[in-house]
Amino acid sequence: MTFPVIGMVGGGQLARMTHEAGIPLGVRFRLLSDTPQDSAAQVVRDVVVGDYRDLDTLRDFARGCDVITFDHEHVPTEHLRALEAEGVPVRPGPDALVHAQDKGVMRARLTEIGVPCPRHRIVADPADVARFADEVGGWPVVLKTVRGGYDGKGVWLVGSEEEAADPFRAGVPVLAEEKVDFVRELAANVVRSPHGQAVAYPVVESIQVNGVCDTVIAPAPNLSSELSGRAQELALTVARELDVVGHLAVELFETGDGRVLVNELAMRPHNSGHWTQDGAVTSQFANHLRAVLDLPLGDPRPRAPWTVMVNVLGGDYPDMYQGYLHCMARDPRLKIHMYGKDVRPGRKVGHVTTYGDDLADVRERAAHAAAYLRGTITE
Ligand code: ADP
Numbered sequence: 001m002t003f004p005v006i007g008m009v010g011g012g013q014l015a016r017m018t019h020e021a022g023i024p025l026g027v028r029f030r031l032l033s034d035t036p037q038d039s040a041a042q043v044v045r046d047v048v049v050g051d052y053r054d055l056d057t058l059r060d061f062a063r064g065c066d067v068i069t070f071d072h073e074h075v076p077t078e079h080l081r082a083l084e085a086e087g088v089p090v091r092p093g094p095d096a097l098v099h100a101q102d103k104g105v106m107r108a109r110l111t112e113i114g115v116p117c118p119r120h121r122i123v124a125d126p127a128d129v130a131r132f133a134d135e136v137g138g139w140p141v142v143l144k145t146v147r148g149g150y151d152g153k154g155v156w157l158v159g160s161e162e163e164a165a166d167p168f169r170a171g172v173p174v175l176a177e178e179k180v181d182f183v184r185e186l187a188a189n190v191v192r193s194p195h196g197q198a199v200a201y202p203v204v205e206s207i208q209v210n211g212v213c214d215t216v217i218a219p220a221p222n223l224s225s226e227l228s229g230r231a232q233e234l235a236l237t238v239a240r241e242l243d244v245v246g247h248l249a250v251e252l253f254e255t256g257d258g259r260v261l262v263n264e265l266a267m268r269p270h271n272s273g274h275w276t277q278d279g280a281v282t283s284q285f286a287n288h289l290r291a292v293l294d295l296p297l298g299d300p301r302p303r304a305p306w307t308v309m310v311n312v313l314g315g316d317y318p319d320m321y322q323g324y325l326h327c328m329a330r331d332p333r334l335k336i337h338m339y340g341k342d343v344r345p346g347r348k349v350g351h352v353t354t355y356g357d358d359l360a361d362v363r364e365r366a367a368h369a370a371a372y373l374r375g376t377i378t379e
Contacts, residue, residue, distance in 0.1 A: 003027050004293060007065030009052050011038030013339035013348070014071035014269045014285075017277070019044050021285035027293070032061045039339045040071070055079045062088045069246060069292045070268050073100045074148075091194070091245040091292040092267045099242050100267040103175050104146040113241045115234055116261050118253070119178040122146075126164040129176055136178040143167040144175045155211070180261060182253035186220050187272035188235035188260075189249050191287040191297055198239055199287065199300040200232040201280060206251070206272045212348070215367070216309040218275045218302060221359060223254075231260050238265065247288040249273060271311070271348075276300070278335045278353045279307025304355035306362045310370035312350040314343040317375025320350070327352075327369040334369050 003026050008015045011033030019029045019040055032048050033041040041047045050057040052075050059082075062068055067089045080094035099106040107120045119136050123129050123143070133139050145154040145167055157179065158164045167174045185206050192198040202219035220228070235250040249270035251263040273284035282290075282298025290297050312320070320343060327334055331354055338350035352369045356362045371377045 004066040005030055005064060006289065006292065007032065007062055007068040008040070008044075008071060009058075009061075009068060009075055010071035011035070011040040011047075012071050013039045013341075015040035016043055016339060017274075017337070018069075018071065018269060018285045018288060021283055022289050025289065027289065030061070030065055032058070039341055042340045053079075055082055058083060059086070067091055067292050069288070070097075073097060073267065077101060093243065093245065096242045096244045097267055100265045102146050103144055103149075103264065104173055106265055107175065109242065110238070110262055113237065115238060116259060118142075118180045118261050118263075120175055123174050123176040125168060126161045129158065129164040129174075130161040132176040140179050142177040142179050144177065145170050145172040146175050147172055153211075180253045180255065182261075183256050184220075184254050185263070186223070186231060186252040186254050186260065187216075187249055187270070188231040188252060189247065189270065189273045189284065190232070190235045190239050191247050191284070191291050191300070192236075192239040192244050193291040193297060194245050194294045196240070197297050198236055199282075199297045200236055201273065201276060201284070201300045202302055203228045203231045203252075204272055204275065212311070212313070212346075213271045214311055215363070216272050216275050217359070217363070218279055218307045218309075224258075227254070227258065227260065234260065234262070238262075246291045247273065247284050271351075274337070274351050275307045275309040275353050277337065279303055279309075279355055305357050306359045307353060307355040308359075308362045308366040309351055309353045310366040311348050312338075312352060312370045312373050314341075314345050314347040314349050315374040315376055316345060318343045320373050323369075323373040323375070327372055331365045331369060334365065336369070336373070 005028040007030045009032045016039045030046045031044040048061050069091050077094050077098050080090050084090050110117050133141050140157050140159045143156045156167050187206050188203050189201045204216050204218045205220035207215040239248045247269050249266040252260045269284045269288050276283040287297050334354045336352050341349045354365045
């Protein structure tokens with residue numbers, strides 16, 4: 001067989017959906033998964049169960065793969081350097097990926113290339129946090145462990161020196177940031193290939209509930225074409241300057257005075273891009289695969305005036321399939337994407353998308369379906 005083998009590290013839903021996008025291309029997929037039950041391990045045939053933190057496991061896994069890519073950013077940078085030195089193409093490469101792994105490195109580099117970020121610096125202890133608060137005009141400030149956070153874990157909003165003690169307990173460097181008084185959160189998503197070809201998706205609005213992404217609206221409503229163009233350009237600049245290969249999500253804060261500041265970067269398919277599965281000519285997953293294979297990228301344009309994605313979180317009601325009949329009958333344009341995960345309260349177990357001409361109607365249909373599947377509404 002001449003079709004390439006893609007080695008995907010991580011067995012979560014992003015791997016599952018990237019695999020799905022590879023099926024029509026006939027490319028082969030090999031998965032390194034923590035357990036045989038992980039979301040992607042349930043559907044991929046060639047699964048290696050092992051620990052991505054172990055270099056020998058990674059080496060064995062990479063043997064026979066044409067390229068390695070990821071569904072999370074937790075593989076130790078030095079292991080990726082070792083694989084590259086042994087001739088394994090790693091995409092995105094370790095020198096790019098480190099900016100999605102370490103918020104301190106990311107802030108330093110973005111500042112260097114002139115990309116607007118919240119004011120920030122690494123802080124040594126709670127007394128130093130108090131000095132930082134003075135520098136940026138007072139409390140509260142945001143503290144983040146530079147590595148290991150996700151879905152709001154590893155992020156603290158602190159209002160005093162006493163409250164600033166917690167983040168230091170993990171023994172990881174702590175980054176302090178001014179608390180940005182943003183009006184909303186946006187994401188500018190781009191895909192870049194090793195050749196340097198790049199495409200930009202429409203800028204989306206992402207609405208978080210309790211630190212977890214709840215709804216994504218594509219394109220972001222009432223965003224001026226000037227600001228949307230600036231956000232797309234900024235994301236393309238980051239992709240080029242950091243030599244990113246694959247999908248890059250740039251999470252942004254929009255401020256009341258018409259600026260966009262970078263919150264964080266993800267170098268893999270991202271929740272803010274799930275709408276593209278049904279709402280764009282080429283999905284983020286298909287374009288991520290094209291990029292890591294260095295194939296020409298597909299058209300990122302939307303198929304409908306509005307597409308809305310709503311995450312389905314686990315509720316108290318374990319049987320999601322029960323809700324399919326109602327949801328599908330109510331909205332024929334609805335698409336349901338489930339990850340094969342056990343339903344646990346608060347856990348992301350799937351998402352829905354729908355589309356149309358009238359934003360209020362599209363939002364209502366998407367929110368209704370997600371709430372119905374979760375069991376928080378019954379009619
Ligand atoms: P995670 O790694 O968990 O995704 P983020 O850095 O994205 O962490 O922060 C999670 C959330 O915390 C953001 O979506 C935003 O709502 C809030 N947040 C993060 N940094 C700031 C900041 N500097 N100012 C205001 N809010 C922030």
